[in-house]
Amino acid sequence: MTVEPSDFSAAKDCVSCGLCLPHCPTYREYPVEMASPRGRIELMKGLAEGELQPGPALEEHLSLCLGCRACETACPSDVRFGHLLENARAVLKDAGASGWTSSALRRLFLNQVFPRPAVLSALASSLRFYQTSMLRRWVQSLLRLMPGPVERLEALMPDFTAPWSAPPPELPAHGPERGVAAFLTGCVMPHCTGEANDATLEVLRHHGYRVLTPKDQRCCGALHLHSGYQEEARQLARANVSAFEATGADVVVTSSAGCGAALKEYGDLLSRDPEWAERSRAVESRVRDVHQVLAETDPPPPMGRIALRAVYDDPCHLLHGQGVSLEPRQLLRAVPGLELVEAKEPDWCCGSAGIYTVTHTEMSLRVLDRKMEDLLSLEPDIILTANPGCLLQLRLGVARSGSDVPVHHVMELLARASRGPDLTGPDELRRHGLTGERTR
Amino acid sequence: MSPTVDPAVRSEIAGVVGARYVFDRDEEKRAYSYDASLIRARPDLVCVPGSAEEVAAVVRVAHRHRVPFVARGAGTGIAGGSIPIEGGIVIALTRLNRILEVNIPDRYAVVEPGVVNLDLTRRVENEGYCYRPDPSSQKVCTIGGNVASNAGGPHCLAYGVTSNHILGMEVVLPDGSITEIGAPHLEPGGYDLTGLFTGSEGTLGIATKIICRLSRSSEAVRTMLASYDRMEDAAAAVEAIIAAGVIPAALEMMDREIIRAVEAAVGAGYPVDAEAVLLIEIEGPRDGLNESSDVIKSLCLDQGAREFRTAQSEEERQKLWKGRKGALGAVARIKPMYYLHDGVVPRTRLLWVMKKIAATAAQHRLTIVNVFHAGDGNLHPFILFDPADADEVRRVHLAGEEILRACVECGGTLSGEHGIGIEKNEMMGWIFSEQDLETMRRVRSAIDPAGVANPKKVLPSGARCGELSRSPGSAPAGAWI
Numbered sequence: 001m002t003v004e005p006s007d008f009s010a011a012k013d014c015v016s017c018g019l020c021l022p023h024c025p026t027y028r029e030y031p032v033e034m035a036s037p038r039g040r041i042e043l044m045k046g047l048a049e050g051e052l053q054p055g056p057a058l059e060e061h062l063s064l065c066l067g068c069r070a071c072e073t074a075c076p077s078d079v080r081f082g083h084l085l086e087n088a089r090a091v092l093k094d095a096g097a098s099g100w101t102s103s104a105l106r107r108l109f110l111n112q113v114f115p116r117p118a119v120l121s122a123l124a125s126s127l128r129f130y131q132t133s134m135l136r137r138w139v140q141s142l143l144r145l146m147p148g149p150v151e152r153l154e155a156l157m158p159d160f161t162a163p164w165s166a167p168p169p170e171l172p173a174h175g176p177e178r179g180v181a182a183f184l185t186g187c188v189m190p191h192c193t194g195e196a197n198d199a200t201l202e203v204l205r206h207h208g209y210r211v212l213t214p215k216d217q218r219c220c221g222a223l224h225l226h227s228g229y230q231e232e233a234r235q236l237a238r239a240n241v242s243a244f245e246a247t248g249a250d251v252v253v254t255s256s257a258g259c260g261a262a263l264k265e266y267g268d269l270l271s272r273d274p275e276w277a278e279r280s281r282a283v284e285s286r287v288r289d290v291h292q293v294l295a296e297t298d299p300p301p302p303m304g305r306i307a308l309r310a311v312y313d314d315p316c317h318l319l320h321g322q323g324v325s326l327e328p329r330q331l332l333r334a335v336p337g338l339e340l341v342e343a344k345e346p347d348w349c350c351g352s353a354g355i356y357t358v359t360h361t362e363m364s365l366r367v368l369d370r371k372m373e374d375l376l377s378l379e380p381d382i383i384l385t386a387n388p389g390c391l392l393q394l395r396l397g398v399a400r401s402g403s404d405v406p407v408h409h410v411m412e413l414l415a416r417a418s419r420g421p422d423l424t425g426p427d428e429l430r431r432h433g434l435t436g437e438r439t440r
Numbered sequence: 441m442s443p444t445v446d447p448a449v450r451s452e453i454a455g456v457v458g459a460r461y462v463f464d465r466d467e468e469k470r471a472y473s474y475d476a477s478l479i480r481a482r483p484d485l486v487c488v489p490g491s492a493e494e495v496a497a498v499v500r501v502a503h504r505h506r507v508p509f510v511a512r513g514a515g516t517g518i519a520g521g522s523i524p525i526e527g528g529i530v531i532a533l534t535r536l537n538r539i540l541e542v543n544i545p546d547r548y549a550v551v552e553p554g555v556v557n558l559d560l561t562r563r564v565e566n567e568g569y570c571y572r573p574d575p576s577s578q579k580v581c582t583i584g585g586n587v588a589s590n591a592g593g594p595h596c597l598a599y600g601v602t603s604n605h606i607l608g609m610e611v612v613l614p615d616g617s618i619t620e621i622g623a624p625h626l627e628p629g630g631y632d633l634t635g636l637f638t639g640s641e642g643t644l645g646i647a648t649k650i651i652c653r654l655s656r657s658s659e660a661v662r663t664m665l666a667s668y669d670r671m672e673d674a675a676a677a678v679e680a681i682i683a684a685g686v687i688p689a690a691l692e693m694m695d696r697e698i699i700r701a702v703e704a705a706v707g708a709g710y711p712v713d714a715e716a717v718l719l720i721e722i723e724g725p726r727d728g729l730n731e732s733s734d735v736i737k738s739l740c741l742d743q744g745a746r747e748f749r750t751a752q753s754e755e756e757r758q759k760l761w762k763g764r765k766g767a768l769g770a771v772a773r774i775k776p777m778y779y780l781h782d783g784v785v786p787r788t789r790l791l792w793v794m795k796k797i798a799a800t801a802a803q804h805r806l807t808i809v810n811v812f813h814a815g816d817g818n819l820h821p822f823i824l825f826d827p828a829d830a831d832e833v834r835r836v837h838l839a840g841e842e843i844l845r846a847c848v849e850c851g852g853t854l855s856g857e858h859g860i861g862i863e864k865n866e867m868m869g870w871i872f873s874e875q876d877l878e879t880m881r882r883v884r885s886a887i888d889p890a891g892v893a894n895p896k897k898v899l900p901s902g903a904r905c906g907e908l909s910r911s912p913g914s915a916p917a918g919a920w921i
Contacts, residue, residue, distance in 0.1 A: 012776050017476050017769045018516045018580045022556060031534035031554070032463070032488055033471040033515065042471050057467040076705045076769025 007087040008048035014041045020071035034061040037071035054095035068316035068349040089228030114219045124191035164194025178208030182249035187219035193388040196409035200255040206418040207297045214243040222262035255290040257387035261321030263287040295327035304420035305337040308381040315387035352393035372397040381426040383407045445484040456497040461488040479520035483530040492648035500616030511646040513582030519861030521641045548624040553584025569654045572599040590639030592857030594690035597815040603638040610649035614888035642894040658723035663751040666740040667714040674716035675791040677743035678814040691815030692719040698809045705770035708763025767811045775824035782858040783847035787817045796846045804835040818856030
C-alpha cells in the first residue's frame with residue numbers, strides 16, 4: 001500500500017492564512033517559511049503535484065518538523081497536518097531521499113529495535129550495565145577528547161538504571177471493580193520510565209479498574225509512522241488490534257501520549273485494509289488516555305496530601321494530538337495540598353519528538369532550552385508530564401540548566417497520593433522521591 | 441527550473457547574510473511565492489538578513505545590479521504586496537524581530553520590522569499600555585508589514601489605522617542608504633515622510649526600525665453581540681449607532697454563512713440560525729460605560745435585534761473575538777478557496793452595497809460571505825470558489841471587480857486596510873485622476889529612480905492607467921489562484 005495523491009488532499013484546505021506560524025516551534029527558532037507549517041504544506045503540495053521531486057531539499061525541510069501538531073490546534077481550516085506529514089515522509093522514504101546516516105539510524109531503531117521486545121530488552125540490559133559500571137566514566141573521558149555526534153548521543157542517553165519487569169497479565173482492582181482496562185505498556189517505557197508504568201497500573205487499580213496487560217502487544221508504531229515507515233506501522237497496528245480486541249476490556253489505556261495518539265488513528269491507518277478496517281476502528285474507539293479514564297471516576301478515590309508546587313507540561317501528542325489538556329489538570333487540582341502553577345507557554349513543545357533529539361539535536365535543544373526557561377522561572381518543586389519522551393527530554397533539560405528539580409509522570413504523583421502517607425514538602429521529595437515502596 | 445539571479449549577485453548576498461540564510465532551490469522559491477492572497481510569483485533568490493546593516497548591504501547589491509527586490513514579513517498580506525511579481529530578490533525580515541526599546545513615560549516603542557503585532561502589546565500590557573492597530577492576523581502579522589500596507593483592524597474605528605500610530609522610522613532607501621524619518625516626540629517639521637512611507641507597500645524602501653506610539657489601555661471594556669433575522673436590520677443598526685454619536689471601539693458585522701463556518705471552526709457561541717450578527721465593543725473609563733452600552737442596546741433592539749447579549753467574563757469576551765479573528769481561515773470550510781476584497785463605502789450606503797453584493801453573487805452564481813468592519817464602512821466580502829473550476833474562477837474575478845466598482849460609484853474606495861499591491865493597482869485610475877497618479881509617480885521615482893523597490897506595485901503599470909483595468913474575461917487566471 002503506497003501513498004496516493006488523494007492522501008494529500010488535506011493540503012488543499014490550507015488557504016495560506018499563516019495563523020499557524022507563531023505556534024510552530026521550528027519557525028519561531030528558525031523563522032524561514034520552509035520551517036513553518038504553511039511552508040511545509042506548500043512543499044507537500046508541490047510533491048503531490050509532481051512539481052517538486054523527493055530529494056535533499058524536501059528531506060531537509062520536512063525532516064526539521066517536530067511533528068508536534070501545534071499547527072493543527074491553531075488552524076482555523078482544520079488542515080490535518082500530522083497526517084500530511086506522515087504521508088510525505090513515506091514518499092521521501094520510499095524514494096530513498098533521506099540522508100544516509102539519519103536513514104541508517106532510523107532503520108536500525110525502527111526495524112530492529114523498537115518492534116522487538118527481546119532486542120530492546122537486551123539493549124536495555126547492556127545499557128544498564130554500561131551506565132552502572134566504571135565503563136561509562138572511562139568512555140565519557142575518552143569522548144571528551146573527541147567531541148562530536150557520538151559524545152552528544154552519549155549525553156542524550158536516557159537512564160536505564162532501574163530494571164522493570166512486565167506485570168502479570170491480570171491485576172485486580174483495589175476495592176469494588178468499576179471497569180476493566182487493557183494496558184499498553186509501550187516499547188521503550190518499560191526500560192527507561194518503568195516507574196511511570198507501575199504508577200499507571202497502581203492508580204488505575206486504585207480508581208477501581210481491573211487491569212489486563214496482554215503479553216502479545218507490540219510497539220504502537222508511532223515512531224515508524226512519523227518517519228514514513230507506514231507498512232511497518234501497519235504490521236504493528238494489526239498485532240495490537242488483535243491483542244487488545246482479545247482482552248474484551250472496556251477501555252484500552254495508555255499513559256504515553258505519543259502511543260495514545262497513534263492508537264487513536266489505527267482506524268485511518270488500516271482503513272484501506274478490508275480485513276482490518278472495521279476491527280481497527282472498533283479497537284480505536286475504546287482507546288483512552290489514562291487521564292481521560294481517571295477524570296471520569298466519580299466520586300474520585302481518597303488521596304493523601306502532597307504539599308508541593310507543581311507545574312504540568314502538556315505533551316504535544318496529548319494536547320494537540322488528542323485534545324486532552326483539562327483532565328490532567330483536573331486530576332492534579334484534586335490532590336490535597338498540591339499547588340498547580342501554569343507555564344507562560346504550556347503549548348510549547350519540549351523538543352523530544354521521538355527520535356528527533358538524536359536526528360536534529362541542535363534544534364531539539366534550542367526548543368528544549370526555551371521550555372526550561374519557562375518552566376524553571378516558576379520555581380516548581382516538581383515538573384510533571386504525561387509522555388515518556390517528554391519525561392526524558394525534560395530531565396535532560398533540567399540537567400542542562402544546572403537545576404535539580406525532579407521530573408515525573410503525573411501518574412507517579414497520583415500513585416504517591418493514593419498510597420499515602422502525606423508528603424510534607426520539597427525536602428521530603430528530595431530525600432525520598434515519589435516512589436517510596438513499590439506496591440504491585 | 442525557474443530562472444536564477446546572476447551568480448555574482450548570489451555570492452555577494454551570501455557574503456552579507458551568510459550562506460545559511462540564502463535560498464534559491466526550487467522548493468525554497470516556491471515557499472516564498474505566496475502570501476495570504478491568491479496571487480503567486482516566484483522570486484529568483486530569497487535572503488533572510490539578521491540586521492538593518494545586512495538589509496542595507498543586500499539592497500545595495502540589488503541596486504548595483506539593478507535586480508528588483510521585495511521586502512516580506514509574515515506573508516499574511518491579502519493584496520499581493522510582498523509577491524515578487526517581477527522575480528528578483530525576496531528580503532524576508534522575519535529575523536529582525538527584536539523590540540529594541542520600550543519607553544513607557546514617553547509612550548513609544550522602537551521595534552524591528554519583523555516584530556509580530558501582538559507581541560508588542562503583550563510586552564507592554566502589564567504596564568497598562570498597548571499598541572492600538574489590531575489586524576485580524578495580529579498574532580502573526582509583523583509591524584513592518586502593517587506599516588507597508590497601512591493596516592487596520594476592528595478597533596481602528598475608534599483609534600485610526602497604522603499611520604495614526606507610527607511616529608517615525610529608520611528606512612533603507614532603494615539605493616541602500618539608510619535614513620531616519622520622524623521622531624519619537626512631537627512632529628519634527630519638514631515634510632511628513634513618516635506619513636508618506638506608511639502605506640507605501642515597500643515601493644520607497646524598507647523600514648528597519650519603527651517607532652510605534654503606545655496607548656494607554658482602556659480602563660474597562662464591554663463586548664456585545666446582537667443577532668438579526670434580516671441583514672437589513674443589522675445594517676440599519678450600524679447606521680443608527682454611528683448616527684447617535686456613540687463611537688464603539690469596534691463594530692463588526694458577520695453574515696449567516698460566516699457565522700456557521702466560524703461556529704464549526706472555533707465554537708465562538710454565535711447563533712447559527714441568525715442572518716447577521718453585530719459584534720460591538722465599547723471601552724473607556726468605567727464610569728459612563730453603562731450608559732453607552734444601554735444606548736447601543738436600545739438602538740440594536742429598535743432595529744429588530746432578536747437577541748442582544750453582553751459578554752459576562754473576559755473568557756467569554758475572548759471567545760466572541762476568537763470567532764471574528766478566526767473567520768478568515770474558517771471560510772475554507774465552505775469552499776476550498778476564497779478571494780477576499782477590502783472595498784470601502786460611506787456608512788450610509790452599507791445596506792445598498794450589501795444588496796449589490798448579494799445581487800452580484802446571484803448573477804454570477806457564486807457564494808459570497810461577509811465579515812467586515814461595519815462601523816467604518818470597510819467591507820470584506822469573501823468570494824468563495826474551487827480553484828479547480830476554471831469558469832468559476834473567471835466569474836470570481838468579474839464579481840470582485842463589480843463589487844469594487846460599486847464601492848467606488850457610491851463614493852467609497854478600493855481598499856480600507858489591505859493595501860493596493862498588485863491586486864488593485866490597475867484600478868487606481870477609478871479613484872485618482874491622471875494628474876494625481878503622475879504626482880505619485882514623481883514621488884516614487886524621486887526616491888527610487890532605478891525602479892528596483894517592489895516594482896509593478898501600487899501604481900498602474902500603463903501610461904494611461906485609468907483605461908488599462910482588466911476588461912471582463914481577461915483575468916490572468918493562472919497567476920491568481
